[in-house]
Amino acid sequence: MSTFQFKEFTIQQKSAAMKVGTDSILLGSWVQLKNEESILDIGAGTGLLSLMLAQRSDAEIIDAVEIEPNAFEEAIGNFENSPWGDRLFCYHSSIQDFALEIEDKYDLIIANPPYFEPYKNKAISAKSTARQTQLLDYKTLLKSSKFLLSKTGTCAFIIPFDKEVYFIELAQNKGLFPQRITHIKDTKTAKYKRSLLQFGLEKAGYDTTILILKNENKSYSKDFIALTKDFYLNF
Numbered sequence: 001m002s003t004f005q006f007k008e009f010t011i012q013q014k015s016a017a018m019k020v021g022t023d024s025i026l027l028g029s030w031v032q033l034k035n036e037e038s039i040l041d042i043g044a045g046t047g048l049l050s051l052m053l054a055q056r057s058d059a060e061i062i063d064a065v066e067i068e069p070n071a072f073e074e075a076i077g078n079f080e081n082s083p084w085g086d087r088l089f090c091y092h093s094s095i096q097d098f099a100l101e102i103e104d105k106y107d108l109i110i111a112n113p114p115y116f117e118p119y120k121n122k123a124i125s126a127k128s129t130a131r132q133t134q135l136l137d138y139k140t141l142l143k144s145s146k147f148l149l150s151k152t153g154t155c156a157f158i159i160p161f162d163k164e165v166y167f168i169e170l171a172q173n174k175g176l177f178p179q180r181i182t183h184i185k186d187t188k189t190a191k192y193k194r195s196l197l198q199f200g201l202e203k204a205g206y207d208t209t210i211l212i213l214k215n216e217n218k219s220y221s222k223d224f225i226a227l228t229k230d231f232y233l234n235f
Helices: 022-030 048-056 069-080 095-101 126-131 138-148 161-173 222-228
Strands: 003-005 010-012 038-042 061-066 088-092 106-111 149-160 177-185 192-200 208-212
Touching (some): 038 138, 048 069, 069 088, 138 149
8 A cells, every 4th residue: 555544644655665554553642742842753664653743742843763765755755745844854864873963852752663683694675674673773772762862751662572571671771761561462362462662761660551452353442443543544
């Protein structure tokens, strides 16, 4: 599908390797906002998370970073064609280079990061670049997030459930501490699939919740509908 229509914006995704997916929609709907003035989207792809947060927030600055050329070009177009083009900007850069060049700090940093290790000696396609941790491993992501985060800011990610303990340990070693956690499973009887995580710079108590995406008859759950209804056309 080269075009994905949401209630208030449209995603063109003809050339980008990674298309609109449930993970990003979950993250963009779930992340807790606190009147942020500035937001950074790392590994923006087509710009979906940036656009969701433009719809949800009044942040004056929403910056995105994308290294893959086709995705970068589509993100630019999606930003310009949205109602919030004056608040959105995409940089064609790695997050490592971006962190070295930018002086700003952000109140919210968000990312749907790569989630599997590359096979050795395997050619890296555009889709592999978007999905593999070879070019953006968790340590680099968390180090850059900590460096770019404002003193009262938070950062949020969605990762495979089986990487949660490892990811949290890495985050804490960088001085980022859990504030919210939600475990995701497709149905009540399915295994956990993803973890939604939001971190801050201060240690604090947090609750862990569960989100079930579908009922046993494969219809969407009321909790999933309530979470994403501001975006999906059919809700």
